[in-house]
Every structure is written in structure tokens, then in C-alpha cells.
Amino acid sequence: MKVHEYQAKALLAEFGIPVPKGRVTTTPAEAREIASELGGKVVIKAQVYAGGRGKAGGIKTAETPEEVERVAAQILGTRLVTHQTTPEGVPVSKVLVEKAVEIKRELYLSIIVDSSNRLPVMMTSEAGGMDIEEIARISPEKILKAHIDPAIGFRAFQGRKLAYGMNLTPDQIRPATNLMANLYRLFQAKDCSLAEVNPLVVTAEGELLALDAKLDFDDNALFRHNDIQQLHDLEQEDPLEVKASESGIKNYIKLDGNIGCMVNGAGLAMAVMDLVSQAGGRPANFLDTGTVNDAGRIVNAFKVFTTDPNVKAILVNIFGGMTRVDVIAQGIVAAHKQMDIQLPLVVRLAGTNVEEGKRILAESGIKYIEGTDFYDAAHKAVAAARGSIKTTQGGKN
């Protein structure tokens, strides 16, 4: 789960990391007030769940409170499109108004979980301000890394090594080391999957300051961080993904293809996506129903598909273990009874109570195409999306 920059900065400050003075607001009038309080030049920053705002016009500076009000009015209520968003962009409902900082150097600092080493890794670079992917591509040697053993914690010597590596001056080494240690404390205490400060700046006065902040939290640990859960801004998420999660669907990620896939189990779902691609099609989503014990969840999954205008065919691939195939079949039938679904439907069922499941579908009167196996189903779904095969009652074609 992501949070906004202003929320991330509040957490950073709580853990002793210096951040610029400022406040968030939803109105131009209040933006003007904040600017008056801060005095002097300020920066107005669009609050969205996406980076790359600087280049996309989401970060502006202003000299006077009047100008701040005008700029805030221009940004608020728009949608910001950055290289990290969809072409539709994300809505800007809040701006962060901060005292402008005179920047001497822009550095990079982050912590992520390195899955190949199964450890958190702290990364720093002298080339801050730009995307880390870009630094990694142009000058990978400029990225320094220190793996952190969670049982031992982040050590001061690691901090010194990274700090000297960024060519900080001797009097900046200790503040930098403390800042890194504090970021790791935050990362661990809040179960982050990412903590990124880009840029971490050296000001004209020689002080270190987190000018931007991005935190991502491990969804599987959110149950123990009620404070973090409360910060979730659903407006920033894909509406279909929000709908899916509210409907009890375990995992739904919207993609850009036209075959809606409904599968139980993440591994099977990934395999289905591979097969659909191999058959020449493109999945419209990744969807893991989880273990299904009530038909209602399947109805909800169909509601999600049918709202996606890109979907041209639906592929259901279920391997029932704990999930009962007959319950799935009841869900498919119920969805078609409740909604007017005209999309071609390809169904491949296997596992627990499969005979009963197939009987329910065959006798339901709904039109579908039966996939005899996994491979057959993927190919039929691709053909159905192109309109080259038709559905029939009873599933035979």
C-alpha cells in the first residue's frame, strides 16, 4: 500500500529525519495562508500516488502568497499524467505547500527488500533527483548498496561507508549515518516494502533534508498497522481494483489486454496468463479468486469483468482443491442470471466435485464454450475474443 508524500514525510519526521517545513491542503485559499505563514519562496507539490511529478508539471515554485493561491488553483482538481501513471493520470485533490529549499546537492537514498538475498538493502547514490532506473542504466557504479541483517540491524560503519561514498564532507557524515539508521528504524517498525528519499538534499547551509519521500507498505503486514491502513487514499487507486478488493477477491490487477481471466490460485493465474499470451492473446487482468466457498464471490468477480470495457471474452480456469467446483459453477450461473452478460465465456473446470460443476453449467441454459484442458481453454478464449468461435448452450462447439 502506498501513501502520499505528505504522509510519508510526517512518518519520516516522527522517526527523526529532517523534512522541509510545510503543510498539506485541499484549497487554494488555504495554500495562500500556509505560504504567508512560511514566508518567502515556497514549493507547491501535487499529492498523487506516482513519481515523476517534477517533469510532469506537478511541482511548482511561487514567490508570493497570491501566486501560491493561483498556482494551487491551477493544479487542484486536475489529473496529473506522469511516466508512472496511466494515460488517464491520477486526480490531484491535495497539494503540499513547503518552504523552498536552496539545494546544493541532490542525493538518492532508499531501502527495499532484496528478494534474491532475502535481506533489506540500503541504496545510496550521488546522482539523486532522477529515477533510480535511469541511474542504474547510465552509471550503475554510482549506486552503492549495503545489505542489512535484520537480526543485527543497520550498523554505523555501513552508514559511514555509504556516506563517504556519496562524497559528503566530514561534518555531514554523522548526520547522514543517523538519517540512514532512522530510515531503517521506520522501514522495520512499519513493515515497509520500500522507503525512498529522492532527492535527499544537501542545503546551501550544508544540512541534509528529505526533499521528497515515498513509502510503500507490505500489504500482508497491514493488519498490525491500523494507523497506516487509515492513510489509504482509494481515490488514487484503479477503480476496478478497488471494486475487486471490496468484493472479497483476493488479488486483482488490471492489465491492458482483452481476455478477462478468472482463476483460483496465484500460480495457476500466472500460468493462465502465460498460456493466453502464447496462444496470441492478451489478458485483461490477473485475478486470483482465492479459495472460494460461496458463489457470491464469483458473481462479484463477474461484476468486475463486465465493468472493464476492454474485455471481449472471459476465461474461467478453476482447479478445485479446497475450492469446490460446483460452488464455482453456481456462481457462474448466478452471475449470468443476475446480469446481462453478452461476452463469450470459456470455462475449464477440474478438481473437487467437477462432475457436479459441469452438470450445473450444462443444465443451466447459459451459453459458454467448454475448454477440455488448460491449453484448449486458452486457445478458445483467444479465438472467442476475436469472434472466430461462438458459444452454445451446454458448452459444446
Ligand code: GDP
Ligand atoms: P518527483 O518528481 O515526483 O520525484 O518530485 P520531487 O519532490 O522529487 O521533486 C522533483 C524536483 O523538484 C526535485 O528533484 C528538485 O530538483 C525540485 N524541487 C522540489 N522541491 C524543491 C525546493 O524546495 N527547492 C528547489 N530548488 N527545488 C525543489
Ligand code: MN
Ligand atoms: Mn522525487
